Amino acid sequence: MLLIKLATKSLLNRKASALLTLFTIAISVMLLMSIERVRVDAKSSFSNTISGTDLIVGARTGDIQLLLSSVFRIGHANNGVSWKSYQYITEQRGVKWAIPMSLGDSHKGLAVLGTNKDYFEHYRFAKKQSLSFSQGHEFNHLFEVVLGAEVASSLGYQLGDEVVIAHGMGNTSFHNHDDNPFKVVGILNPTGTPVDKTLHIPLAAIEAIHGGHAHQHEAVQADANDHDHDHDHDHDHDHDHDHDQHDDVDLIGTPKQITAFLLGFDSPLYTLQVRRNINQYKDEALLAIMPGVTLRELWEMLSIVEKILLLFSIVVVLISLLGMLTSLLSSLNQRRRELAILRSVGARPWHIFTLISVESLLITGLGCIVGIALFYALMLLGADYLQSHAGISLNIALLSSYELMLLAAIMVAGFIVGLIPATRAYFYSLADGMSIKI
Amino acid sequence: MITLENVLFKWHAKQPEPTINITKLDIDQGEHVFLHGPSGCGKSTLLSLLAGVTVPTQGNIELLGKAINQLSNSKRDRFRADHIGYIFQNFNLLPYLSPIENVTLGCQFSKQRQKNALKNSATIAAEASRLLSALGLNDNLQHQAVAQLSIGQQQRVAAARAFIGSPEIIIADEPTSALDTQNRQAFVKLLFEQASAANSTLIFVSHDETLQTLFTRSISLVELQGGTDATH
Numbered sequence: 001m002l003l004i005k006l007a008t009k010s011l012l013n014r015k016a017s018a019l020l021t022l023f024t025i026a027i028s029v030m031l032l033m034s035i036e037r038v039r040v041d042a043k044s045s046f047s048n049t050i051s052g053t054d055l056i057v058g059a060r061t062g063d064i065q066l067l068l069s070s071v072f073r074i075g076h077a078n079n080g081v082s083w084k085s086y087q088y089i090t091e092q093r094g095v096k097w098a099i100p101m102s103l104g105d106s107h108k109g110l111a112v113l114g115t116n117k118d119y120f121e122h123y124r125f126a127k128k129q130s131l132s133f134s135q136g137h138e139f140n141h142l143f144e145v146v147l148g149a150e151v152a153s154s155l156g157y158q159l160g161d162e163v164v165i166a167h168g169m170g171n172t173s174f175h176n177h178d179d180n181p182f183k184v185v186g187i188l189n190p191t192g193t194p195v196d197k198t199l200h201i202p203l204a205a206i207e208a209i210h211g212g213h214a215h216q217h218e219a220v221q222a223d224a225n226d227h228d229h230d231h232d233h234d235h236d237h238d239h240d241h242d243h244d245q246h247d248d249v250d251l252i253g254t255p256k257q258i259t260a261f262l263l264g265f266d267s268p269l270y271t272l273q274v275r276r277n278i279n280q281y282k283d284e285a286l287l288a289i290m291p292g293v294t295l296r297e298l299w300e301m302l303s304i305v306e307k308i309l310l311l312f313s314i315v316v317v318l319i320s321l322l323g324m325l326t327s328l329l330s331s332l333n334q335r336r337r338e339l340a341i342l343r344s345v346g347a348r349p350w351h352i353f354t355l356i357s358v359e360s361l362l363i364t365g366l367g368c369i370v371g372i373a374l375f376y377a378l379m380l381l382g383a384d385y386l387q388s389h390a391g392i393s394l395n396i397a398l399l400s401s402y403e404l405m406l407l408a409a410i411m412v413a414g415f416i417v418g419l420i421p422a423t424r425a426y427f428y429s430l431a432d433g434m435s436i437k438i
Numbered sequence: 439m440i441t442l443e444n445v446l447f448k449w450h451a452k453q454p455e456p457t458i459n460i461t462k463l464d465i466d467q468g469e470h471v472f473l474h475g476p477s478g479c480g481k482s483t484l485l486s487l488l489a490g491v492t493v494p495t496q497g498n499i500e501l502l503g504k505a506i507n508q509l510s511n512s513k514r515d516r517f518r519a520d521h522i523g524y525i526f527q528n529f530n531l532l533p534y535l536s537p538i539e540n541v542t543l544g545c546q547f548s549k550q551r552q553k554n555a556l557k558n559s560a561t562i563a564a565e566a567s568r569l570l571s572a573l574g575l576n577d578n579l580q581h582q583a584v585a586q587l588s589i590g591q592q593q594r595v596a597a598a599r600a601f602i603g604s605p606e607i608i609i610a611d612e613p614t615s616a617l618d619t620q621n622r623q624a625f626v627k628l629l630f631e632q633a634s635a636a637n638s639t640l641i642f643v644s645h646d647e648t649l650q651t652l653f654t655r656s657i658s659l660v661e662l663q664g665g666t667d668a669t670h
Contacts, residue, residue, distance in 0.1 A: 002546050009534045009535060010532075010534055012534065013533065013534035337530070338532060340530075341530045341531075341532055342532075342543075343515075344524050344526070344530065345519070345524075345543050345544050345546075345547060345599065346515070346518060346519025346520075346544075346546075346547030346548050346551075347519075347547050348512060348515045348516070348519075348547070349515075351547065430511075
């Protein structure tokens with residue numbers, strides 16, 4: 001107790017350098033904790049993005065590229081899948097459901113996804129959770145839109161609002177289709193995945209907003225129509241819109257091509273077989289990936305970066321502890337007098353040793369506490385940014401056991417580093433005795 | 439109660455003349471001894487020996503009936519903490535502690551002295567305050583920063599630190615050299631009062647021989663040193 005009090009008062013007497021040392025440690029602790037939290041949460045965000053889908057099919061490209069463009073909405077798929085191939089493949093044996101995905105349009109920088117109703121029924125994320133509506137319902141008409149949770153909250157949209165979809169990606173599109181407003185009919189619950197940042201519209205509407213394209217497809221529409229999709233319920237004519245290209249409102253339409261599609265099978269046994277068939281499909285260069293496998297590959301690729309980050313933050317912690325060592329050692333020379341005084345009033349060398357060790361523990365401990373405070377401040381500030389820019393949903397929860405272990409490791413390292421000046425002080429005090437040199 | 443016999447001390451083995459060469463020195467319990475001598479005659483070394491900080495190259499030093507030169511380092515440390523109060527020439531107060539805390543520090547490393555202190559007062563802080571008041575440091579000064587005290591006031595704090603817990607031996611190493619003549623005599627008298635109250639032996643070192651008359655016994659270190667010097 002006495003030694004803790006003495007160490008505290010002595011440190012307070014050397015506030016400036018003690019505080020600097022403390023902040024160095026605090027910042028390094030913050031850095032390490034933040035990097036670790038982001039890393040762990042990024043990993044779970046990644047692997048939670050899609051589940052329950054057996055295959056993702058797109059134009060032939062890299063596995064990871066297909067995953068990124070179809071699931072994470074990162075990058076562009078240069079080619080698409082022809083509607084013919086889509087129809088052919090989805091008619092194969094064992095296919096339980098298929099979700100066509102047409103990407104490439106945007107609303108205020110957020111992705112617009114053209115899809116069918118199977119999306120709301122079969123898309124799964126995290127531990128096979130399905131999408132659910134916080135308000136409203138799925139789209140039933142051509143110019144209806146279902147918003148991801150974050151789209152609604154960040155843009156302040158409510159049911160019944162009208163949303164304009166722009167052609168192309170990015171905030172500033174060349175032309176806004178002001179004449180094609182979409183009515184918000186549903187808002188999804190948050191998922192912590194890119195779904196939150198997506199506007200979902202019927203596949204057919206994608207063509208509708210590209211007026212010119214739609215006309216070109218009319219010819220194709222005729223022969224495509226006989227495939228009539230039975231999961232489409234009947235559709236009233238949507239007279240709100242004066243476009244003429246879709247008299248018969250059909251949520252699928254007859255697109256020329258789509259970006260990618262998701263497949264679910266009756267049994268996982270079909271997966272490898274169908275995958276092989278798709279990859280060897282002669283009419284078109286296609287690629288089918290198993291999302292779980294590719295997610296893992298993607299994560300492994302990122303894990304190098306992740307390990308380097310971890311290494312850097314550990315080095316930063318070490319540097320901060322070395323800073324503490326330097327400041328303790330350099331203060332020791334000035335403090336020989338103080339230590340000799342303590343010796344003269346009866347402190348034994350091991351008291352001196354303990355005193356210096358307690359000091360380094362106090363600095364490290366307080367540094368950790370301040371570092372944790374800074375870490376939470378940073379998490380609170382950065383959570384929104386990471387969510388909207390990297391799709392990583394940060395978990396601002398209590399410290400995990402892993403993080404507590406990291407802190408314990410820092411404390412132990414601080415203690416060990418503190419043993420060096422403590423040992424030195426021990427020998428000083430043996431050599432100096434009560435004679436006060438300075 | 440303090441006995442030195444044939445004590446020889448050399449800093450290095452090859453030193454031609456020993457720094458300390460004392461055939462015999464006896465000091466009784468409760469005596470107030472004035473030890474004087476010019477600079478460089480070995481006063482500080484003798485005090486180091488008496489405080490058990492250094493051990494003699496030859497000979498015996500007995501304090502309170504214990505041959506401290508035969509004790510281990512840690513036992514000598516403990517002995518010093520329990521039985522010796524030391525007043526330094528330059529006070530050596532810890533700047534980050536209040537006067538009260540500086541004084542209580544004097545008994546916090548010794549159970550024995552804590553026990554002694556608690557015989558006089560309810561807490562060691564109260565005992566520190568009592569000693570400071572007895573040595574003439576007002577209550578309102580006792581909680582101030584040490585650096586704000588005058589030199590005379592700091593010296594009183596240093597003295598109280600040596601006296602707390604009533605150690606049997608008080609060693610004062612030129613404690614008055616920073617004070618003016620009038621204050622010196624007053625300070626020495628305060629030391630006497632406290633030493634008598636605790637029945638402590640006081641060994642007071644100074645080269646200022648005007649103080650000599652205040653003491654019952656005076657020892658010249660030059661005379662004490664070596665056979666030849668003593669015969670002069």
